[in-house]
Amino acid sequence: MHITRTRPDSKQGPAEHFTGAVWLDEIAAPELPSRLRMFSVHFAPGARTAWHTHPHGQVLHVTEGEGRVQREGGPVEPIRAGDTVWIEPGERHWHGAGPRTFMTHLAAVEAAVDGTTVTWGELVDDADPNS
Template sequence: MRVSRFSRPTAAAPSEWVEGAAWVDEIAAPEGRSRFRVDSVHFAPGARTAWHSHPFGQVLYVTHGAGLVQSRGGEVHSISAGDSVRIAPGEWHWHGASPTTFMTHLAIQEVADDGIEAERGAPVTGSEYSAAPPLH
């Protein structure tokens, strides 16, 4: 057993991956034979990822605030603290904060043997983002 704090300081999410302001805290990174990765991602209101997919899928667990998630071709879903989202392997999707609320989630995924965690696509357009339902 090993007890540790975040292995890296909080970092701004790369601008090519996120529209708006978002920050990432690494909780668990692949080590040895493990391919398990967990990050805590904190989105400012209106911030969201680009379209992307993960080779082994992803689980999001919302820890704070309210946000949005959408799979390509699907409807935009509102998510809030306590919600869990399972994204299938290879499923193109985006996620982020609501227009008026911060949102923090844990992003849990397995990294491929070649080190690939995700494939990035196009940014989420303003019209795609604004198609979200009102938050309750």
């Protein structure tokens, strides 16, 4: 057993992967052989990820606020505190806060053998009324 009592500093989400103000707090990145990675992600109103995929899928659990998630070709879905979302391996998607509220979620992924956890695509188009 290992108890972590200190955390890395919060990091701002880079502009090439996020629209708006997004902050990431690393919760878990245990040593190999574990490939679990977990973050608490804080989105300001209207902030969101770019389109992206995960090699082994992703679990999102909303801890506060209201947000949105969309898989490619599907409708934008509302998500609220208490909701858990399973995103399939390789499923292209984005997620973020609603237009008028903050949203925080826990994000858990399993890294691929090479350490990859995400493949980023383009930013979600602001002109899209569903974004």
